[in-house]
Each structure stands twice: as structure tokens, then as C-alpha cells.
Amino acid sequence: MSFINILKQADIFYELTNTQLELVASICTEKRFQAGEIVFEENTPGTELYIIADGEVEIVVNPALIGKESASGMYTIATLRRGQSFGEVSLVDEGVRSAGARCAKPDTHLLVIPRDKLMLLCDTYPQLGYRLMRNLAADLAMKIRHTDLQVREQLTWAPNRE
Numbered sequence: 128m129s130f131i132n133i134l135k136q137a138d139i140f141y142e143l144t145n146t147q148l149e150l151v152a153s154i155c156t157e158k159r160f161q162a163g164e165i166v167f168e169e170n171t172p173g174t175e176l177y178i179i180a181d182g183e184v185e186i187v188v189n190p191a192l193i194g195k196e197s198a199s200g201m202y203t204i205a206t207l208r209r210g211q212s213f214g215e216v217s218l219v220d221e222g223v224r225s226a227g228a229r230c231a232k233p234d235t236h237l238l239v240i241p242r243d244k245l246m247l248l249c250d251t252y253p254q255l256g257y258r259l260m261r262n263l264a265a266d267l268a269m270k271i272r273h274t275d276l277q278v279r280e281q282l283t284w285a286p287n288r289e
Contacts, residue, residue: 130155133180133238136210139262147255154244160235166228173217173224174242179209182235186213187227204277205270206231215263218242 130152134140140148157180160166167173169189177184187201204226207213216225221242249256 130157130238133178133210137178137212138210139178139212139215139259139266141262142258143255147252147258150248150252150255151240151245154248155238155240158237158239160230160237162230162233162235164230164235166230166237167214167224169225169227170223173214173222175214176212176218176240176242176245177214177228178212178238178240179207180236180238181209182233182237183208183231184211184213184235184237185229185231187229189227201227201229204274212266215267218245219263219267 131145131148134143134148134151134155140151143151155178160182166177166184169187184207185203186205186207187203189201191200213228214224217223245259249259
């Protein structure tokens with residue numbers, strides 16, 4: 128499958144023209160991972176955005192980083208599939224990764240988009256940049272709402288730990 132066809136499946140590239148998709152595709156590389164392999168760790172610098180071409184990726188957090196013990200070590204907060212993106216938070220704020228990413232299926236195929244090249248495209252082609260940032264904001268808002276629901280569910284249904 129071509130990079131352009133993969134990008135067309137991703138919500139963050141919604142309403143980009145074929146020419147704009149070709150520009151984004153020109154800066155993509157691809158990586159393959161096996162089940163259990165780590166794409167990136169929580170609290171590490173992030174300079175890349177990822178699009179899932181095939182497979183599944185778990186977004187995980189380590190409760191030990193805030194002083195909590197966990198039998199399994201990592202807690203999965205989301206499972207992402209084909210067409211979904213991840214890594215966008217550190218892409219936007221240039222901070223450290225707010226969570227880790229681990230492959231959940233064998234032969235997971237990811238497109239990797241470097242931040243510096245993507246920002247150069249956005250600066251050079253403002254219409255592309257506007258559409259991408261609008262879509263990115265909508266995608267992040269949806270993910271925040273999902274996380275908010277998870278927090279509310281935990282607060283409502285988790286056993287009282289007093």
C-alpha cells in the first residue's frame with residue numbers, strides 16, 4: 128500500500144488534497160515492529176509522529192513514575208489501529224512523551240513523520256499547515272475526552288482505597 132493511501136486513512140490528514148498528501152508522503156519513512164516491541168518510552172524526548180498502516184499499538188503509562196505500584200508494570204490507556212496517529216503531543220509542544228507506545232500485534236507497520244520536516248511543510252504551505260493543525264486539534268480533543276471518561280469511570284467505579 129502506498130504512503131498516500133495510508134495517509135488518506137488517517138483522520139489528521141482529512142481534507143488534504145492529493146498534492147498535499149504527496150508532500151507529506153515525501154517526508155515519511157516506514158518501520159515495522161513485532162508484538163511487544165516498544166516504539167517509544169514515556170518521559171523520553173519526542174520528535175516524530177506515527178501513523179498506523181497496519182497492526183495495533185497500545186498507548187501505555189507506567190504508574191511507578193508517580194509512585195504507584197502495579198503488578199503488570201504498565202497500564203494500557205488506549206489501543207490504536209489502522210489509520211490512527213500517535214506521538215502528536217510531543218510533536219506539538221516539543222516536550223517529553225506523556226505516555227509510551229508498544230506494539231500489540233505482530234508485523235505492525237508504522238509510517239514515521241519527523242517533526243522538523245513536517246513543520247517545514249506547514250510553514251512552506253500554510254493551507255496544508257492550517258488543515259493539519261485543525262485536524263490535529265480535533266484528534267487531540269477526542270483523545271482528551273476519552274481519557275476524561277476513563278478518569279471519571281475510575282473515580283466512580285474503582286474500589287475505595289482508604
